[in-house]
Amino acid sequence: GEDVEQSLFLSVREGDSSVINCTYTDSSSTYLYWYKQEPGAGLQLLTYIFSNMDMKQDQRLTVLLNKKDKHLSLRIADTQTGDSAIYFCAGVFGGATNKLIFGTGTLLAVQP
Amino acid sequence: EPEVTQTPSHQVTQMGQEVILRCVPISNHLYFYWYRQILGQKVEFLVSFYNNEISEKSEIFDDQFSVERPDGSNFTLKIRSTKLEDSAMYFCASSGDNNQPQHFGDGTRLSIL
Numbered sequence: 001g002e003d004v005e006q007s008l009f010l011s012v013r014e015g016d017s018s019v020i021n022c023t024y025t026d027s028s029s030t031y032l033y034w035y036k037q038e039p040g041a042g043l044q045l046l047t048y049i050f051s052n053m054d055m056k057q058d059q060r061l062t063v064l065l066n067k068k069d070k071h072l073s074l075r076i077a078d079t080q081t082g083d084s085a086i087y088f089c090a091g092v093f094g095g096a097t098n099k100l101i102f103g104t105g106t107l108l109a110v111q112p
Numbered sequence: 113e114p115e116v117t118q119t120p121s122h123q124v125t126q127m128g129q130e131v132i133l134r135c136v137p138i139s140n141h142l143y144f145y146w147y148r149q150i151l152g153q154k155v156e157f158l159v160s161f162y163n164n165e166i167s168e169k170s171e172i173f174d175d176q177f178s179v180e181r182p183d184g185s186n187f188t189l190k191i192r193s194t195k196l197e198d199s200a201m202y203f204c205a206s207s208g209d210n211n212q213p214q215h216f217g218d219g220t221r222l223s224i225l
Contacts, residue, residue: 030211031211031213033213035216041218042116042118042203042216042217042218042219043155043203043205043216044216045213045214045215045216048213088155090155097143097160097162097167097168097210098143098160098207098210098211098214099145099157099160099168099170100145100147100155100157100205100214101157102147102154102155102156103154104154105154105155
């Protein structure tokens, strides 16, 4: 079945760039998403990319998709302390509906 | 910006009791979903719902679970006889169509004693 994996933890200094990585096993992905979860809060949609794209940029966020390697990354430029959160990669991999398969989440800790 | 709202934020229930988790999806959305996240584990798909019927459900969504859209605004998840292992954060999501991103609520933390 489909599987989505992420590294568990990333620590960066304020002002640096953060790169959060995600790999998936199913090549039939249609959409891939990044969600952010702050403590005690829900899942906030950050950005998404369609599988026929390689890159998408949205202000400080850049998503890169390497379909050959089944690898997705989220780059956050000029990381701020307010970016500290858990970041989830999720994908739609066909099936009857648009159900999301989530990764384990990456805890991003931004040091001042 | 429109958002998905869930109530209650925290529900504590005795094992064996029925529980109903409530969600108000974004008003013009047509596709509705429930997910759950057991502490320390991945967010898992439970069920999707469209046109007043279940479109897809996971293995987790057994006969103890049911969903309903009782009126034009609410979408509910019922667990008939709760078990300890049902303790988790339950997230509701909605999307405008099958190709649009899903927007999530803040979740209901369900604690079974």
